[in-house]
Amino acid sequence: MSLRERIARHFHPKLLTVFAEGYRWSDLRADSVAGLTVAIVALPLAMALAVASGADPATGLLTAIVAGFLISALGGSRVQVGGPTGAFIPVIYAIIATHGYDGLVIATLMAGLILVVAGLLKVGTLMKYLPQPLVTGFTAGIAVIIFASQLKDLLGLQVDGVPAEFLPKLGVLWAHLDSFNGWALALALACVGLIVGLRKLAPSAPGFLVAVVLASGAVALFGLPVDTIGSRFGGVPSSLPLPALPSLDLARCIALLPAALTIAFLAGIESLLSAVVADGMTGRRHRSNTELIGQGIANGASALFGGLPATGAIARTATNIRAGARTPVAGMLHAAFLLAFVLLAADLASYVPLPALAGLLVVVAWNMSEHGHFRHTLRSAPRGDKLVLLLTFGLTVFVDLTVAIEVGMVVAAFAFMHRMAGLVEVTAGVQLIEDDSDGESATDATQREQLPPGVEVYQIRGPLFFGAANRLDNLLDQLFTRPNVFILRMRLVPLVDASGVHSLTTLAERCKRQGIVLVISGMQPQPMAVARRLGLVERPGELHFAADFPAALRLARSLTGEGLVRDIAGV
Incomplete structure (x- = not known):
């Protein structure tokens, strides 16, 4: 070319x-x-x-x-x-x-x-x-x-x-x-x-x-x-x-x-x-x-x-x-x-x-x-993120800006690898966000067929860390029609870091601006704990957490049925 x-x-x-x-x-x-x-x-x-x-x-x-x-x-x-x-x-x-x-x-x-x-x-x-x-x-x-x-x-x-x-x-x-x-x-x-x-x-x-x-x-x-x-x-x-x-x-x-x-x-x-x-x-x-x-x-x-x-x-x-x-x-x-x-x-x-x-x-x-973000990360983020934060800050002030970025990236990569070492059930190359119609079982496909009008479902597979967090950026843009309720299934996400929570927060804000209620279902203990520490909490009518997909589906039906979701044409 x-x-x-x-x-x-x-x-x-x-x-x-x-x-x-x-x-x-x-x-x-x-x-x-x-x-x-x-x-x-x-x-x-x-x-x-x-x-x-x-x-x-x-x-x-x-x-x-x-x-x-x-x-x-x-x-x-x-x-x-x-x-x-x-x-x-x-x-x-x-x-x-x-x-x-x-x-x-x-x-x-x-x-x-x-x-x-x-x-x-x-x-x-x-x-x-x-x-x-x-x-x-x-x-x-x-x-x-x-x-x-x-x-x-x-x-x-x-x-x-x-x-x-x-x-x-x-x-x-x-x-x-x-x-x-x-x-x-x-x-x-x-x-x-x-x-x-x-x-x-x-x-x-x-x-x-x-x-x-x-x-x-x-x-x-x-x-x-x-x-x-x-x-x-x-x-x-x-x-x-x-x-x-x-x-x-x-x-x-x-x-x-x-x-x-x-x-x-x-x-x-x-x-x-x-x-x-x-x-x-x-x-x-x-x-x-x-x-x-x-x-x-x-x-x-x-x-x-x-x-x-x-x-x-x-x-x-x-x-x-x-x-x-x-x-x-x-x-x-x-x-x-x-x-x-x-x-x-x-x-x-x-x-x-x-x-x-x-x-x-x-x-x-x-x-x-x-x-505020500095103190929040230092107080609540995983230890690897705290180390990256302090090391990058110190090198930027006392050494050199370029060295700070280079060393920070290397330390962030090692911290991530250290986290992954304890997750032996997670294989490489599964950090994908994909349509739920490609789910693992016939049960998933059947559940999707039961979706009421105005409800859309996507699923994340694998750890949501800084290298994969940006995959959430254009998730809403992939939809042909704008839903009233958007269910994000996270039962296959074993790990979330500060960047992953930041991306989830950004997705929640975009949904709020577009009049979409975001429902996150099936979060495992580690992602839920990190999300709560970093301030990603339930906001009725805007952001909800469900224990599993059936609970998320019941919640979506109640939201659409009770009229708690605004009609997109009137937003």
Whole structure:
């Protein structure tokens, strides 16, 4: 198969699907409101992320404009919003410190090519196999790194050349603690308090922008002695640079290959995680390999304009959905609104105080930490999952992000094999979700014939662990008609881990949104114990547990007969 044929087969942006379905004025109105809402959130965030990464704020805006537009236009998700993200902060900072900014541009360009190749090779499907404790430990570790990177501006310290590594960074900051600026800390804490307060009292208010605007006004009005974008960077240009190919030579490309692989890996993982979150909120399905190709093109374009690495941003994507986005046009308009700010009002960015941006990123780090999920997994998950969580977290903070992922995957695989060693009755290759009509006995087939109208049954065979949990993702999409009651038989599932429970929870939420009552039958003791510890409990009218299939069938009849299930046509 030629490269052109492979691209045509595996690259089909959701934007083309939307236009093929018909794009209406009502869609444009909804997407315009969502795009403006996300742009308001992204404006201060893009500058803050760039400053935290060791770059100037203009590169953050440039990345959000160029890469943000292309990620939406060429990606595999209807509502994905892309741009610079917190996960890249330690990576970018280290690359700039080691290879200079031009080295970052080359590494980003190479990463874009790697992502395009990964999409063409359908690697996007393989990225779904990361276990949930590994992802949680990884993101929590990045959150700690982001917080540490903001200590300089939070405390107003006067220090140059802060190391990229966690412990050396803390040592240098401690050595310069005598330059502490109380005004900087007070301003940052005020911004944090304002953002948190607005989220509770007025959730629809753009807390990030309000905090930055008020902080900028306070600094200008009262002459507070803190650093601003203007004093440190000289402001933000009011135009975009022309694209240019960086100077390339083989030796430097080889030296930058590890950095490029790290950027590509992070961009791929975070974009697909964001797309999965978007699927969970909208009930739609993204195209993972198209998403990787779109991310690759966007990162290549960002590099040509001198921008930063970019990926799908979970918080901005969620904001986009809540604001009513319907199509990728919303993400494209978010980039257009940011461009309008750069062209018309870039001078205002000079007044933004850096402690305010640091306060903003403290909130980002807290949200990114998944502290609730971290504590929940640490308290309730099996010991192997706890080990993966803590090891990934520690290596991310103290060693290296790539090493953390590699070691975490190896430990997760060994932990799984240790679990499987005690299940001698389970043979290899039975991790299948299949229609109950292929059941083991005539009894199963007879039971299926007795199903009342509006009831569907599927069965899981084998352990539901991180390598097989994603098979539940598109289970509802396989149904020709949407049922009122969906029975999931789990009597042949001897083992469930945290990722398996996470997938069951996601399935339950999708059923709830579609007006389907989920009934899980025949759960064995270990899966039931893990599910309860991780919070998967019965919710009348939404999620029920039955001891066996006959009990599940009786429950389904009672639910449909008593009218507890809503008619799908009226949902």
